Amino acid sequence: LAEELQNKPLNSETRELLKLLSKPNVKSQIFIRSQVSSAYYVPGPVDTTCRRFVKMFIKALFDYDPNEDKAIPCKEAGLSFKKGDILQIMSQDDATWWQAKHAGDANPRAGLIPSKHFQERRLALRRPEILVQPLKVSNRKSYEETIECEEIKEDAEYAGNHSGTYIAGFRRSFRLSRKDKKTNKSMYECKKSDQYDTADVPTYEEVTPYRRQTNEKYRLVVLVGPVGVGLNELKRKLLISDTQHYGVTVPHTTRARRSQESDGVEYIFISKHLFETDVQNNKFIEYGEYKNNYYGTSIDSVRSVLAKNKVCLLDVQPHTVKHLRTLEFKPYVIFIKPPSIERLRETRKNAKIISSRDDQGAAKPFTEEDFQEMIKSAQIMENQYGHLFDKIIVNDDLTVAFNELKTTFDKLETEAHWVPVSWLHS
Numbered sequence: 001l002a003e004e005l006q007n008k009p010l011n012s013e014t015r016e017l018l019k020l021l022s023k024p025n026v027k028s029q030i031f032i033r034s035q036v037s038s039a040y041y042v043p044g045p046v047d048t049t050c051r052r053f054v055k056m057f058i059k060a061l062f063d064y065d066p067n068e069d070k071a072i073p074c075k076e077a078g079l080s081f082k083k084g085d086i087l088q089i090m091s092q093d094d095a096t097w098w099q100a101k102h103a104g105d106a107n108p109r110a111g112l113i114p115s116k117h118f119q120e121r122r123l124a125l126r127r128p129e130i131l132v133q134p135l136k137v138s139n140r141k142s143y144e145e146t147i148e149c150e151e152i153k154e155d156a157e158y159a160g161n162h163s164g165t166y167i168a169g170f171r172r173s174f175r176l177s178r179k180d181k182k183t184n185k186s187m188y189e190c191k192k193s194d195q196y197d198t199a200d201v202p203t204y205e206e207v208t209p210y211r212r213q214t215n216e217k218y219r220l221v222v223l224v225g226p227v228g229v230g231l232n233e234l235k236r237k238l239l240i241s242d243t244q245h246y247g248v249t250v251p252h253t254t255r256a257r258r259s260q261e262s263d264g265v266e267y268i269f270i271s272k273h274l275f276e277t278d279v280q281n282n283k284f285i286e287y288g289e290y291k292n293n294y295y296g297t298s299i300d301s302v303r304s305v306l307a308k309n310k311v312c313l314l315d316v317q318p319h320t321v322k323h324l325r326t327l328e329f330k331p332y333v334i335f336i337k338p339p340s341i342e343r344l345r346e347t348r349k350n351a352k353i354i355s356s357r358d359d360q361g362a363a364k365p366f367t368e369e370d371f372q373e374m375i376k377s378a379q380i381m382e383n384q385y386g387h388l389f390d391k392i393i394v395n396d397d398l399t400v401a402f403n404e405l406k407t408t409f410d411k412l413e414t415e416a417h418w419v420p421v422s423w424l425h426s
């Protein structure tokens, strides 16, 4: 190889790689040889024909540090990345170690990353430990025993209570909340069967840039976050900032309509029989039962907001997100994360947690336990579903978080974003 390169104008990187060739490890030598060739050939624009050069981009769904990887043949040759990074694949010739670089990185040198197959295999082996156990211990068991799914508020009071502004169809979602131990409310069932589905092993997802065309529907905006973090507050602020541009879904219910309510405004009122049929036919994104009545968010209610050429704001439990990841909705998933406990104490001094009510039914101030629960729940969500989040916004100062949300929306509507290839080529 040295002879071959003798008369070539080597760049500093290639020279570095050549130095590494003196390493005794045979596997790393094989890799470095391929790197020297790629470092030498890739920079020339026409030279891409000289080697198999596939322009393929993937989104990393896990954090990777080659220094922590005992299996990698040569740690120096590894490429570290974070969950959510976009990588360009330079070679998939080896079944175990792909060569990749960070998308947009001017440096042509590729690094080694574990192949999808290899990563899936070893993650699957570790899965019981990393995925299932934490939830059993800290989330699932305690949730199932002590929580109920938050009640879909039976009146339209939420927006009114907080802002004096009534917004038709604005309802609280199906996110889980801790049960008020003083009340004896029945358990609110929330499609628990697949709530903690660990079937998917997140490794990489092939992605491609997508920019919404003016004649296309808006992407569905999915908001995820622990109870009390401020999803409703942020949603409410967005809605009142531009009622023509943003919309929320109208939920279905089987409870009787009250005199002041109109069908299709506060709720879509349907019979139990019809609701159950719709459940069978998978018409609901989420549904549940409360005080012998069903409540649910239908797929059609999302379609109807989008058909009005509005941005549909939907907050769901994180396990629901994967069902919404379709070409039709092209969801953009935003995780609203709590700040540190110190900042929660400071910023939420006068705030009330809506899902926790006193004997008179009024919302209660946050307790230390609420803050701890919020942070713990956010960590679990991020660990388990973080690979599905397109954006994380920390709701520390409300105005700052709201502005960040607005900027995110502006970019979403005007700039290209990476989306799964399967959405565009299916």
Ligand SMILES: Nc1ncnc2c1ncn2[C@@H]1O[C@H](COP(=O)(O)OP(=O)(O)OP(=O)(O)O)[C@@H](O)[C@H]1O
Pocket: 150, 172, 175, 177, 225, 226, 227, 228, 229, 230, 231, 232, 233, 234, 347, 348, 351, 352, 353, 354, 355, 356, 395, 396, 397, 398, 399, 401
């Ligand atoms: N950044 C913030 N600073 C101060 N108070 C906030 C902030 N964000 C939200 N709040 C307040 O915290 C309380 C809970 O917010 P909100 O109801 O929006 O939370 P949520 O995530 O929708 O939870 P829940 O499902 O319990 O309603 C409200 O009183 C809200 O005004």
